[in-house]
Amino acid sequence: xxxxxxxxxxxxxxxxxxxATVLLLxxxxxxxxxxxxxxxxxxxxxxxxxxxxxVLPPTVLGFYLLVLMGPAGLVGKFTQxxxxxxLPFSFGGLVVASVLYSLPFVVQPLQNAFVAMGEAPxxxxxxLGAGPLDRFFSVVLPLAKPGFLTAxxxxxxxxxxxxxxVLMVGGNIPDKTRVVSVxxxxxxxALEYGQAHWLAGGLLIFSFLVLLxxxxxxxxxxxxxxxx
Amino acid sequence: MTMxxxxxxxxxxxxxxxxxxxxxxxxxxxxxxxxLFGHSGSGKTTLLRCIAGLERPPQGFLKIGxxxxxxxxxxxxxPAHQRNLGYxxxxxxxxxxxxxxGNLDYAVRRLRGKDRAFSLDQAIELLAIAPLLQRLPxxxxxxxxxxxxxxxxxxxxxxxxxxxxxxASLDEQRKQEFLPYLIGLHQSLQIPILYVTHSLQxxxxxxxxxxxxxxxxxxxxxxxxxxLTRLDGPLALDRQAASVWQGRLVSHEAEYHLxxxxxxxxxxxxxxxxxxxxxxxxxxxxxxxxxxxxxxxEASSILNxxxxxxxxxxxxxxxxTVVQLAVGGEILLAHITEKSAMLLNLQPGMAVYAQIKGTxxxx
Numbered sequence: 001x002x003x004x005x006x007x008x009x010x011x012x013x014x015x016x017x018x019x020a021t022v023l024l025l026x027x028x029x030x031x032x033x034x035x036x037x038x039x040x041x042x043x044x045x046x047x048x049x050x051x052x053x054x055v056l057p058p059t060v061l062g063f064y065l066l067v068l069m070g071p072a073g074l075v076g077k078f079t080q081x082x083x084x085x086x087l088p089f090s091f092g093g094l095v096v097a098s099v100l101y102s103l104p105f106v107v108q109p110l111q112n113a114f115v116a117m118g119e120a121p122x123x124x125x126x127x128l129g130a131g132p133l134d135r136f137f138s139v140v141l142p143l144a145k146p147g148f149l150t151a152x153x154x155x156x157x158x159x160x161x162x163x164x165x166v167l168m169v170g171g172n173i174p175d176k177t178r179v180v181s182v183x184x185x186x187x188x189x190a191l192e193y194g195q196a197h198w199l200a201g202g203l204l205i206f207s208f209l210v211l212l213x214x215x216x217x218x219x220x221x222x223x224x225x226x227x228x
Numbered sequence: 229m230t231m232x233x234x235x236x237x238x239x240x241x242x243x244x245x246x247x248x249x250x251x252x253x254x255x256x257x258x259x260x261x262x263x264l265f266g267h268s269g270s271g272k273t274t275l276l277r278c279i280a281g282l283e284r285p286p287q288g289f290l291k292i293g294x295x296x297x298x299x300x301x302x303x304x305x306x307p308a309h310q311r312n313l314g315y316x317x318x319x320x321x322x323x324x325x326x327x328x329x330g331n332l333d334y335a336v337r338r339l340r341g342k343d344r345a346f347s348l349d350q351a352i353e354l355l356a357i358a359p360l361l362q363r364l365p366x367x368x369x370x371x372x373x374x375x376x377x378x379x380x381x382x383x384x385x386x387x388x389x390x391x392x393x394x395x396a397s398l399d400e401q402r403k404q405e406f407l408p409y410l411i412g413l414h415q416s417l418q419i420p421i422l423y424v425t426h427s428l429q430x431x432x433x434x435x436x437x438x439x440x441x442x443x444x445x446x447x448x449x450x451x452x453x454x455x456l457t458r459l460d461g462p463l464a465l466d467r468q469a470a471s472v473w474q475g476r477l478v479s480h481e482a483e484y485h486l487x488x489x490x491x492x493x494x495x496x497x498x499x500x501x502x503x504x505x506x507x508x509x510x511x512x513x514x515x516x517x518x519x520x521x522x523x524x525x526e527a528s529s530i531l532n533x534x535x536x537x538x539x540x541x542x543x544x545x546x547x548x549t550v551v552q553l554a555v556g557g558e559i560l561l562a563h564i565t566e567k568s569a570m571l572l573n574l575q576p577g578m579a580v581y582a583q584i585k586g587t588x589x590x591x
Contacts, residue, residue: 120321123282126308127315128384129338134309138334142325 002198008175009183010199016091016179017159020098024106024155025148027099032110033140051104058101062168065097069169089171094179097169098159105154113147114140146218153214157207235293237388237420241278243285248444250274250285256449258293258388258420260436263452265425271444272424273318276390279422280315281308292388312342314381316391320373322365328376329361335383344385346417351382354416355409371402375409382417389413389421395430410434411591428463431456432472432512433590457552457559459542464550464561469515471560472590477507486531493558497531498587510591517585518562520551522572524581532584536560538576541569549574553582560584 002010035047053061068075069087076086087093121143125135141148163181170177172186180199187196237258243250250271256262264272277283279290281297284305290298297306322331336348352358355375365373374394381389394410395403414421414434423434431438431452438455440447440462448461456463457471475491480500487501489509498511524533536553544550549569553560560582574580 120317120319121323123308124315124317124321124323125334126282127280127311127313128335128380129309129340130334131307131309134338139323143323 002202003195005174006183006195006199009178009180012091012175012177013160013179013181016094016098017156019095020102020159021106021152021156023095023099024102025152028103028106028110028151028155031103032107033114035107036111036114050107053101054104058162058164059168061101062097062165065093065100065165065169069093069096088169089173089177091176094166094170094177097165098162101162101165102155102158105158106151109147109150109154110144113144117143149217150214153210157210160203161207236291237279237293237422238289238291239275239279240287240289241275241285242287243274243278243283245271245274245444250278250444252441252444252446254439254446254449256420256422256439257437259418261414261421261423261434262437262439263423263425263431263435264439264441265428265431265435266441266447267426270441272426272441273392274444275441276392276422276424279388280313280390281306281311282315295387312385312387314384314386314389316374316377316381316389316394318393318396320365320370320377320397322368322373322376322380324365326364327361328357328363328365328368331365331376331380332361332383335380339385342385346382346385348383351379354382354412355379369402370398371406374398374406378409378413387419389417389419391421391423393424393426395425395427407433407591428466428468428470429590432470433510453559457561459540459550459552464515464552465542465544467516469550469561469563470512471515471558472510472512473558474508474510477501477503477505477509479505491556491558493555493560494534496534496584496587498589501589509589511587512590513560513584513587515550515561515563517587518553518560519583519585520553520562520564520568520572520574521581521583522578525583528583530583530585532587534560534582534584536580536582538574538578538580540576541574553580555582 031050035043066088067073069079070076071080071086079085079087087096117140121139122135125139130138161181163185166177166179167182170179172178172182180203184196184199187199235258237254237256239252239254239256241250241252247269248271252275264275266272274283278285278288286300288298288300296304297311298304323334326334332348355378357372357375357379360368360372360376365376368376378394395406398406411434425431435452437450438452439449440455448455448458453472455461458464463469473491473493475489477487478490478495479488481488482500485500487498489496489498501509534555536555538551539554540552542550543566544563547566549564549566551562551564551569551574553562562582
């Protein structure tokens, strides 16, 4: 059975993932919109930066985040100036790292949805008297709903599933930065296979059910299609 | 019924584009149907989009009656959503997530207390879409979609209605079904319609005013009958060149399957028309269906022979000559061979007879 420590890691994980997903959608939507509509030559650069977490070893991302957010890093100096200390080994640091790490999983489905939608429905809305914000809520949001759903689900599950970045940035502090994936690692290191099974199996079933729900709710053939 | 007091549409645009530079300076009547005609890539859709505010030409001036929509010199540009217009797109462009009723309501909800020129019910009735209201756009035919798109544009109570090839995606039969709605629109609306097409057929059927574009520039512009028959314009020299006359049905001759109509150019026998006496008719007379004689023929199988005066003659090349005739108050084009023109020694000012072999009713 799951013990109190396991439950604490689960609770923390879902808190991180929930908050990260909200931030990802808030941040990813305008970013994806800009990328979908832009013809700037910087588009390729920004696209590549956003997609980096897809190809980089998480430890590389974690390492640089650690350096950047550390006391001597640029971000670290900034956060210290703000009076909130440094981010590594804190809940906040975990969320920031998760947002960066999961960004492509949110931006790409949204970007694809925005591109697929085209200008046409927006132009129709404009000629009917809808301003930019009105168009976003009355046309973009409903038409890109499958994209938003995919983005939210992928952003959330991917954050739940991260390991390397969390370990580098968050460390392994109980109740503070110890998330499920790290807890599983701890159990395995300690040869507590039974405990590891409870968490690992639980995560497996959870991920499967979420994906099943996602596939059944939309016609998207493959997730890779929405990631293309 | 409140009527938008719109008199003229003044539009000047300069815009560098892919294949051409759009460069126009227009002063159009703000009433009836003005057709923007040209081949694809002539800039007519771009011009329409500039008027709608969907494109922002760096140099532009646009005034609809007394309302200024763009003046780049004073850095003024009213975005599309603040312009009081209706736009019918080539592909209908309905919101797929809303029903027909939802699409119409979308426009109505954004009226913001604007004076309504006509009610939503009027638009629904005019386009006969009442049975479709609960359907989603995906479950409509192409013609139905376009009718809903027009009703939606009208529901926004626009000062001007812009239509970008609304029939282009319809097959021939659908076009014939759809056309009466467009004509009905024209007859019951007070607002000006700017209509883009590359179909000469639609020009003949719908236009009151014609603007011909090529390479981003305006070639000719003016009232339909005049513009179609101008010898310095491109249309009179086209193989499909025709004159369009508007008149009224005066009598039927059922035993011969004929109807007679009165035009400014005289009375013509037409193929029988199942319309009440007094109905307006618009006919097209192909230039190739008109021949010229110097004397009234004593016996001819041709029924429609009208006295005419030659106004202008122009060589079309390839042995063909185009003759512009004044027939009463109308203008008539005739395509004849260069040899005939020479043998008859046709000269401007000569009194002749125009024999019209065939006419077709365009509406």
